[in-house]
């Protein structure tokens with residue numbers, strides 16, 4: 001998808017007429033290596049070759065509006081009501097973002113009314129719209145020390161017009177939606193419905209995903225805390241596998257369509273022999289298949305450690321798996337329910353090693369919720385706070401249909417629709433995956449493309 005400057009422009013509700021509380025601080029600021037002034041923009045691309053491909057004058061190259069405070073703002077803080085909602089799966093740092101939004105709104109902009117809608121976007125339905133929490137700084141002061149979200153979250157679709165009715169009835173001028181791809185999509189529908197009615201309500205998204213699968217953001221908040229926690233489980237199975245006869249350690253980590261957690265956790269633990277991600281299909285059987293590779297490790301050093309992302313190898317489960325491992329349908333938000341690749345591998349490897357006379361000791365861990373329910377670490381705490389600052393500045397300056405993100409280390413405004421225009425995935429040709437291959441020494445692929453189709457592993461032969 002080629003993006004042009006106009007695709008990256010952010011919608012504004014109108015002219016900014018009020019002095020911002022930051023106007024004095026900003027009066028002498030200009031772009032420097034560590035600051036982007038409000039009149040400047042941040043490049044979408046960052047290599048000479050990519051820029052050269054466009055062959056455009058500097059003012060036309062694709063670029064994002066920089067996030068941050070403006071000298072003039074759109075909303076009169078005295079008359080603003082802000083709303084906050086968290087939706088979708090949990091992720092470390094949700095409470096930090098809520099706290100940061102409330103702190104910035106109340107301390108600097110002196111906004112007096114902030115409503116927390118409960119249990120995700122369900123909280124904006126007619127049935128639940130009056131069941132809100134008044135968010136004051138006192139109420140949120142200590143919430144960043146715990147995981148989860150004080151507002152609750154949920155999955156499942158809602159009617160956009162009903163949600164707009166709720167915002168109107170509760171007098172909300174600015175709505176902050178902290179959510180993943182589903183939440184960003186819902187925020188886009190909400191913005192569309194607001195625009196169709198000609199209402200003066202800003203919608204600002206704070207992208208949240210433990211899977212790190214949202215585009216136009218270097219890494220999503222909470223991701224670092226989550227993969228750091230995941231390394232503990234890799235270490236545990238490594239210790240167990242190494243101490244057991246023919247030990248096989250398997251850790252299944254979250255990552256529905258993107259193997260970032262598995263890749264980063266494996267790099268951090270630096271103890272995995274094999275990493276399997278949804279982006280790179282693999283074959284089980286055959287001389288260069290996964291099972292042969294596992295066997296090689298067990299024969300050579302007595303054990304093997306495998307890190308697998310939950311979305312990996314779904315084609316194999318469909319084809320060779322036992323019915324209890326299959327995925328079934330979709331969840332309330334329309335996300336596919338995946339087959340259990342961890343259990344599938346456990347049985348396939350157990351059967352294979354037993355068949356070749358290496359009866360294994362299997363050590364399997366599925367820490368899923370244990371890694372996403374924790375509090376944010378120090379790095380993510382800072383990141384969440386800065387995203388919250390950016391979101392409040394964007395909203396007060398009348399930006400709408402926008403998400404705040406960190407792109408190439410700068411905080412920027414990304415049009416909401418772009419956040420769901422593609423999925424961030426581990427690039428098999430990218431340098432992250434190269435690092436995984438360098439670290440694990442696993443082959444670039446298990447089985448040839450043709451082999452992946454044709455080879456049926458012995459363990460699952462009819």
Ligand SMILES: Nc1ncnc2c1ncn2[C@@H]1O[C@H](COP(=O)(O)OP(=O)(O)O)[C@@H](O)[C@H]1O
Nearest residue numbers: 088089121155156157179180181182183186333
């Ligand atoms: N296609 C959709 N249409 C309308 N609303 C959606 C859609 N997908 C998701 N949503 C809304 O976004 C919320 C969160 O989506 P979900 O996929 O569960 O999590 P996430 O935001 O983490 O990806 C859902 O509760 C629902 O309200």
Ligand SMILES: O=P(O)(O)OC[C@H]1O[C@](O)(COP(=O)(O)O)[C@@H](O)[C@@H]1O
Nearest residue numbers: 088089180208209210211254255256
């Ligand atoms: O059991 P739940 O709540 O549906 O969550 C499971 C899924 O949530 C995820 O963490 C991602 O969810 P989000 O898109 O909501 O961030 C996946 O990795 C995982 O498959």
Ligand SMILES: [Mg+2]
Nearest residue numbers: 088180181182
């Ligand atoms: Mg999602």
